[in-house]
Amino acid sequence: MxxxxxxxxxxxxxxxxxxxxxxxxxxxxxxxxxxxxxxxxxxxxxxxxxxxxxxxxxxxxxxxxxxxxxxxxxxxxxxxxxxxxxxxxxxxxxxxxxxxxxxxxxxxxxxxxxxxxxxxxxxxxxxxxxxxxxxxxxxxxxxxxxxxxxxxxxxxxxxxxxxxxxxxxxxxYSTRRISIQEYTTDLSRFRSVIDYIYAHLDQDLGLSELAAIAKMSPHYFSQLFKQATGLTPHQFVIRARVERAKELLIRGMSIAEVAKQVGFVDQSHLHRHCKKLLGVTPRMIQKS
CATH class of the missing domain: 2.60.120.10 (Jelly Rolls)
Structure with missing residues (x-):
C-alpha cells in the first residue's frame, strides 16, 4: 500500500x-x-x-x-x-x-x-x-x-x-554526521526578520518563513534568534502581538477588533496572553 x-x-x-x-x-x-x-x-x-x-x-x-x-x-x-x-x-x-x-x-x-x-x-x-x-x-x-x-x-x-x-x-538516526554551519549572533542579522514580524502580526507566521528571511535553516535560526533576542521566535511574536494590542486598546479600539488586528484567534486568546505578559486583562487596559 x-x-x-x-x-x-x-x-x-x-x-x-x-x-x-x-x-x-x-x-x-x-x-x-x-x-x-x-x-x-x-x-x-x-x-x-x-x-x-x-x-x-x-x-x-x-x-x-x-x-x-x-x-x-x-x-x-x-x-x-x-x-x-x-x-x-x-x-x-x-x-x-x-x-x-x-x-x-x-x-x-x-x-x-x-x-x-x-x-x-x-x-x-x-x-x-x-x-x-x-x-x-x-x-x-x-x-x-x-x-x-x-x-x-x-x-x-x-x-x-x-x-x-x-x-x-x-x-x-542517520548514516552521516551533521555538519554544523557557523553563524554570527549579531542582532542586526535579524533586523529584517523583526521588521517582517511587526509588519505581519495579523498572519499565522511559520518558522520556515522567518528562517528564509534570515537566509538560514529553521534549526540554526531558532537557536541564534534566541541568543540574539533572549526569546524564541514564538515567544517574540507573542510579545510583539501583546505590545501592539496594548497600543490599540489604549487608542480605544474594541477588544474583538484588536485580537483580529494582531493575529490572535479570538478575545480569549488575547486575554490569556495579556494577563500572562502584562499582568492585566485587555478590559483593564481600556479602563486605565
Whole structure:
C-alpha cells in the first residue's frame, strides 16, 4: 500500500488502520508535517510504503506488549514499552501486528524538511525497531498536549517543536554526521526578520518563513534568534502581538477588533496572553 500522507492526510491514515485518529494536526497548517494520536485496539497492517518519513511513539500503555514488525524486509518480534519509538524512512516498507490496546503518537514529515533543517545536506535516516528515546517521547507528548488544550495552535510554535524533533532524528538516526554551519549572533542579522514580524502580526507566521528571511535553516535560526533576542521566535511574536494590542486598546479600539488586528484567534486568546505578559486583562487596559 503506497501512502502520501501530505496529500491524503486523515484518509491515508484510514486506509492503513480502517479508522480515523482521535487527534490530528490537520487544521493547524504545519508545513510538510503531520501529527496524530490514537488509542488503538489489537490489529495488523498490510505492508505500507509512505512518501514521508514516519515515526510512531508508543504511550499510555500499562505494560510491555508484544508486537511483530517487518521494516525494509527485516522481521522482529519485540516487546514494546511506554515511550518506545519506531522510525520508518520514506519509501521503506513496514508491516506490523500487535496484540493489545495501546496509545500511539504518529508523526510524518517530508524528506525535504530534513534537508531544509540542516542546510540541505544529504541525510539518509536509518530504520529503527522499538527503542527508547526520552527526548522523542517528551516532544511527542508536548505536541499532543498543545493540540488537546488549544483549539488554535500557533504554526510557529508547532513547527519549532517538530523542527527540534527532526534535527534530533537526523543527528542520532542517520548514516552521516551533521555538519554544523557557523553563524554570527549579531542582532542586526535579524533586523529584517523583526521588521517582517511587526509588519505581519495579523498572519499565522511559520518558522520556515522567518528562517528564509534570515537566509538560514529553521534549526540554526531558532537557536541564534534566541541568543540574539533572549526569546524564541514564538515567544517574540507573542510579545510583539501583546505590545501592539496594548497600543490599540489604549487608542480605544474594541477588544474583538484588536485580537483580529494582531493575529490572535479570538478575545480569549488575547486575554490569556495579556494577563500572562502584562499582568492585566485587555478590559483593564481600556479602563486605565
Amino acid at each position: 503506497l501512502i502520501d500522507f501530505a496529500k491524503e492526510g486523515v484518509s491515508g491514515y484510514q486506509r492503513v488502520f480502517d479508522r480515523a485518529p482521535e487527534l490530528t494536526s490537520v487544521a493547524t497548517g504545519w508545513d510538510g508535517i503531520g501529527f496524530g494520536y490514537d488509542y488503538m485496539p489489537p490489529g495488523e497492517t498490510t505492508e505500507v510504503i509512505s512518501m514521508q518519513h514516519t515515526l510512531a511513539i508508543f504511550t499510555h500503555t500499562s505494560k510491555s506488549q508484544w508486537a511483530e514488525r517487518s521494516i525494509d524486509g527485516k522481521f522482529h518480534r519485540e516487546q514494546v514499552a511506554n515511550g518506545n519509538m519506531i522510525l520508518v524512512p520514506a519509501q521503506v516498507g513496514c508491516q506490523s501486528r500487535w496484540f493489545d490496546w495501546g496509545g500511539v503518537i504518529f508523526f510524518s514529515f517530508d524528506p525535504f524538511k530534513v534537508h531544509q533543517a540542516i542546510e540541505h545536506s544529504h541525510i539518509e535516516l536509518i530504520p529503527q525497531f522499538a527503542l527508547n528515546d526520552p527526548l522523542v517521547h517528551q516532544i511527542g507528548l508536548s505536541l499532543k498536549l498543545i493540540l488537546e488544550r488549544d483549539s488554535f495552535v500557533s504554526r510557529l510554535y508547532g513547527e519549532s517543536l517538530t523542527n527540534t524533533l527532526i534535527i534530533h532524528l537526523a543527528e542520532y
